[in-house]
Amino acid sequence: MSDWTPSERELERRAVRRRQATRSTVVATGVTVLVFGLLALGVVSSPGWQRVHETFFDGFHARESFDAILDGFWINVKLFMICEPLILVLALAIALARNARAAWLTPVRLLAALYTDVIRGVPTILLIVLFAFGMPALQLEGVPNSALFWCGVALVVSYSAYVAEVFRAGIDSIHPSQVQSAIALGLSRPQALRHVVVPQAVRRVVPPLLNDFVSLQKDTALVSSAGIFDALFAARDYGNFNFNYTPLVVVAAFFVVMTVPLARFCDWLQRRWMERERAGAL
Amino acid sequence: MAVSGATSERTVGTSLVVLDGVNKWFGELHVLKDINLTVARGEVVVVIGPSGSGKSTLCRAINRLETVDQGTISLDGLPLPQEGKALANLRAEVGMVFQSFNLFAHKTILENVTLGPVKVRGVKPAEAEARARELLDRVGVGQQAGKYPAQLSGGQQQRVAIARALAMEPKVMLFDEPTSALDPEMIAEVLDVMVDLARRGMTMVVVTHEMGFARTAADRVLFMSDGAIVEENTPEEFFTNPRSERAKDFLGKILRH
């Protein structure tokens, strides 16, 4: 293998391929610069640009509001980081409950179905307001009474219903023969789920899961409507006092910066699984 | 598959699998009709018959992937348990190889083979791995241990499926048309592994239309039709001189192709 040297013709082929690759890179770059340049020119030369520029893209206000937004943004990040794993666990439990076979688990199955149906019917923002204002008023013993805590609970409750449906679709998509062969080996049904069905189902639903998580990252901003001083609240606060909307654009930029790496990571993970587990089967 | 005298190392002993008056219905359809069958320890039984005659159902009943409505099935003198841990243990004693290979797509070849021993039998991972490598070598896919099922050919996958079942050290192996999803050149490599298994004295129930295998390795051929065992004979007698009309008819069809 190691002492193989490419023939003249192979070298020629490679040179041609290289030239073609170079040419397409040049073309791609040129066209991209041209299109984006024209778009920018179109926007900047529009009659209202001057005013829009001042109210939404003002450098001074961006710098002035930055620290308050960053402080608020930590709340969004924390909410997301804490809620996300809880949602995954709860949603998986709900999905498994809906797939339970045993007759005596019928009430669990029905309860899980009811939960997903009802919760998905209620707007997330409504759940947040209800939980944040309603729950502390109950003055329950032994649980935190902060609005922030209950906002987190509301996000977990809301999103776990959606994510449970994603998991359920994934579980249903695994061919029954996989369970059959696990059972034939002597695994119990729960073991078959744990070692065979769920790992494959999770891999299959990574793209829709990612979609829900990008969505969750953004929906952490809904807590501002419950009076939590998050990034959006901070931006609105600044805007109201200074009659400038630049901070809103800054918040948008924060959220974009947070979601892009997550999307890239999931793509990478997905590709890796695809490569080894679906080789030849695609 | 130039193997002769497959019975050389084998002794056919006491009864291991016993089906007594087994009946099963799928709704209106009577899929197993009064099946009485005894498979002795070390015996290789080939089951043959037209599509829909109940061969798969028979196999699946033996490790209770299907329940039966009447009659009893026992393994090694004990009736099949109804459920729970005892049933799982029984299934571990009965190895099954399906038509479509059913390897676990997200696990490597090695992990496919060690999963059962580790999770069901409680074997230590290192020990299970050593044993798995031995079995993979034996079926000729030792080099592929680190790969994923999708990266193997159909024949290789089926041999892994056999190794996976063998890793549980089953008392009996059931094969349900193990080669019918394979390209012709891969059939031989799987049958070779099965013939080798038969020679080592494994008790086997094999649903297959491969006459070469039946002639080489089987002690007995059962012919099923419409849910009943219609004919039972040595391979030689069955293939050259079938007694029932239905068997003659069926052999006529498969031999013409």
Ligand SMILES: Nc1ncnc2c1ncn2[C@@H]1O[C@H](COP(=O)(O)OP(=O)(O)OP(=O)(O)O)[C@@H](O)[C@H]1O
């Ligand atoms: N789960 C089921 N529900 C209803 N009918 C079934 C079920 N499984 C099998 N059958 C029917 O039972 C009959 C026997 O099926 P079985 O799979 O045992 O046949 P087979 O001899 O293995 O056929 P083949 O050679 O096509 O694999 C068929 O008519 C089939 O349609």
Ligand SMILES: [Mg+2]
């Ligand atoms: Mg069948």
